[in-house]
Amino acid sequence: MSSAILILSGPSGAGKSTIIHAAAERIGEFYFSISSTSRTPRKGEQNGRDYHFVSKEAFERGIEAGEFLEYAVVHGNYYGTSLKPVYEALKAGKLVIFDIDVQGFHLAKERMGDMITSAFILPPSLTALEQRLHGRSTDDPKVIAQRIQNAKREILEIGAYDFVIINDDIARAAESFVAVANAARLKWGSKEREKFVKQWLSS
Ligand code: ADP
Numbered sequence: 698m699s700s701a702i703l704i705l706s707g708p709s710g711a712g713k714s715t716i717i718h719a720a721a722e723r724i725g726e727f728y729f730s731i732s733s734t735s736r737t738p739r740k741g742e743q744n745g746r747d748y749h750f751v752s753k754e755a756f757e758r759g760i761e762a763g764e765f766l767e768y769a770v771v772h773g774n775y776y777g778t779s780l781k782p783v784y785e786a787l788k789a790g791k792l793v794i795f796d797i798d799v800q801g802f803h804l805a806k807e808r809m810g811d812m813i814t815s816a817f818i819l820p821p822s823l824t825a826l827e828q829r830l831h832g833r834s835t836d837d838p839k840v841i842a843q844r845i846q847n848a849k850r851e852i853l854e855i856g857a858y859d860f861v862i863i864n865d866d867i868a869r870a871a872e873s874f875v876a877v878a879n880a881a882r883l884k885w886g887s888k889e890r891e892k893f894v895k896q897w898l899s900s
């Protein structure tokens with residue numbers, strides 16, 4: 698299978714993790730990029746599984762050392778994607794899935810352009826988003842209010858994404874996600890096209 702990059706964005710609480718989990722066995726070998734963050738872990742989150750939880754200072758040292766493919770400040774905390782594991786997974790022919798915010802998506806696009814397939818995931822309404830964030834019981838009301846405000850800004854960037862998945866019914870959303878993951882694998886970046894054209898012309 699060919700390697701590919703699939704970026705997922707959408708409000709916190711849209712159901713990105715739920716959808717990846719529901720589709721995991723149907724999308725071939727993939728690597729989920731584990732981000733680093735300076736936010737504190739939520740109840741049930743594990744270091745190294747959900748995020749690499751680091752201090753603000755350690756994150757800033759990582760920035761200075763050029764360790765991040767992209768990073769952004771979201772809800773007042775640093776979040777970033779480390780370069781090394783992503784390149785290793787791509788070399789191994791895996792589909793690399795990122796769950797990053799819209800700022801990170803734009804930065805990754807600048808660096809990796811047409812290699813990227815992207816999807817924006819949304820719950821069916823703002824009310825549903827609020828209910829899910831409360832239902833998840835992992836954030837206090839102030840943090841939830843901040844995430845709702847951020848969602849209202851993030852949705853304005855929806856036009857920059859290749860696909861939109863409305864997560865109303867989990868099974869249906871997972872099915873759409875499988876289609877998007879397959880599309881990501883089929884997409885060729887300009888380097889792949891150029892290489893193929895050269896080979897084809899001399900074949
Ligand atoms: P994200 O990864 O985007 O922050 P989660 O996957 O953690 O979101 O989902 C947020 C909450 O919404 C979780 O409690 C999850 O069980 C719930 N949820 C996800 N998808 C649906 C859905 N289609 N209908 C109802 N609840 C959902």
Ligand code: 5GP
Pocket residue numbers: 706707708709710732733736767768769771776777778796797798799800801802
């Ligand atoms: P949460 O705190 O709910 O886990 O994530 C908050 C937001 O940060 C989500 O929109 C999520 O997509 C984004 N995020 C998670 N990891 C990264 C990352 O590595 N880079 C960027 N730019 N955003 C991230």
